[in-house]
Amino acid sequence: DIQMTQSPSTLSASVGDRVTITCRASQSIRSWLAWYQQKPGKAPKLLIYEAANLESGVPSRFSGSGSGTEFTLTISSLQPDDSATYYCQQYYSYLYNFGQGTKLEIK
Amino acid sequence: QVQLVQSGGGVVQPGRSLRLSCAASGFTFRDYPMHWVRQAPGKGLEWVAVISYDGSNTFYADSVKGRFTISRDNSKNTLYLQINGLKNEDRTVYYCARDSSRGGPLYVFDYWGQGALVTVSS
Numbered sequence: 702d703i704q705m706t707q708s709p710s711t712l713s714a715s716v717g718d719r720v721t722i723t724c725r726a727s728q729s730i731r732s733w734l735a736w737y738q739q740k741p742g743k744a745p746k747l748l749i750y751e752a753a754n755l756e757s758g759v760p761s762r763f764s765g766s767g768s769g770t771e772f773t774l775t776i777s778s779l780q781p782d783d784s785a786t787y788y789c790q791q792y793y794s795y796l797y798n799f800g801q802g803t804k805l806e807i808k
Numbered sequence: 809q810v811q812l813v814q815s816g817g818g819v820v821q822p823g824r825s826l827r828l829s830c831a832a833s834g835f836t837f838r839d840y841p842m843h844w845v846r847q848a849p850g851k852g853l854e855w856v857a858v859i860s861y862d863g864s865n866t867f868y869a870d871s872v873k874g875r876f877t878i879s880r881d882n883s884k885n886t887l888y889l890q891i892n893g894l895k896n897e898d899r900t901v902y903y904c905a906r907d908s909s910r911g912g913p914l915y916v917f918d919y920w921g922q923g924a925l926v927t928v929s930s
Binding site: 735737739743744745746747750756788790792796797798799800801802 | 852853854855869903908914915916917918920921922923
């Protein structure tokens, strides 16, 4: 099974900061990676698919990159509304599993 | 707009069964594979099951195989998850989710229900 590991687990940053979250796969998943944002008590929201494609309606300050085993989610200028937990997910193969999450807090 | 409205969660005794429902609107339900994803409180996300757009194919995570049954009624635009033999470890929030790809599942989830909490307690 493919393991997905995110870093850091928690992150605190200020409004306007550039923020990067990393997701590593235990083996190559090509570009079959998605990123989701989840706020407390709410369902996850799809941000990025196929590693770098922005889902319709998602602000352009979000971007994704990477392929193979290493991926990043970048928020170019952090906004107060970005406080949430972020998950990566591989859809290359079963288990179609998620990373453990990165909790992003606004200072 | 796309909406997935869930119902059926609640408190259930150990060993009993429960059926969750997910009513879809705002899109052609019969065109899309559908999934269930779960999340224990304070924990991460786990994919549980998928059903093809026409209901002819299903696939489950090993962790639930044999106890969970995913089904759909395209005439009612509704997805279901039957959970049998509930255990304490089943206390979790269950989300229905639409696959982003018409036809075959891609396992990318572009719309989600609001979630349904299942609590197992005697």
